[in-house]
Amino acid sequence: MKKLLFLAQYPLDTLNSAPKIRTHYLHESFKELIDTDFITGTRKTRRIPILKYIFSGKIFKVSAIHMEPATSTSNETDILILIIAKILRIPIGIY
Numbered sequence: 116m117k118k119l120l121f122l123a124q125y126p127l128d129t130l131n132s133a134p135k136i137r138t139h140y141l142h143e144s145f146k147e148l149i150d151t152d153f154i155t156g157t158r159k160t161r162r163i164p165i166l167k168y169i170f171s172g173k174i175f176k177v178s179a180i181h182m183e184p185a186t187s188t189s190n191e192t193d194i195l196i197l198i199i200a201k202i203l204r205i206p207i208g209i210y
Contacts, residue, residue, distance in 0.1 A: 117178040119145055122193065123155035124185035138183045158190045165192040174199055179206045
């Protein structure tokens with residue numbers, strides 16, 4: 116079964132900016148097309164969910180990754196999951 120991992124570097128608790136709104140609607144659209152796992156939040160709040168995702172083995176079931184980066188620097192777990200994806204030859208799309 117194909118699965119998409121959607122990583123977003125914005126907290127979506129309020130849709131008060133264009134990047135957040137775009138991310139929200141992209142996620143909704145992806146969910147209609149493919150089984151999608153979604154990890155989003157601030158640099159601090161993404162760390163644990165990304166580590167849990169990696170250690171649960173879910174990364175091995177991913178067919179592709181879509182990333183919506185923020186204007187700030189990615190954190191170490193963002194980089195880690197992208198390195199793992201590269202090693203596993205999982206395609207990564209970055210908007």
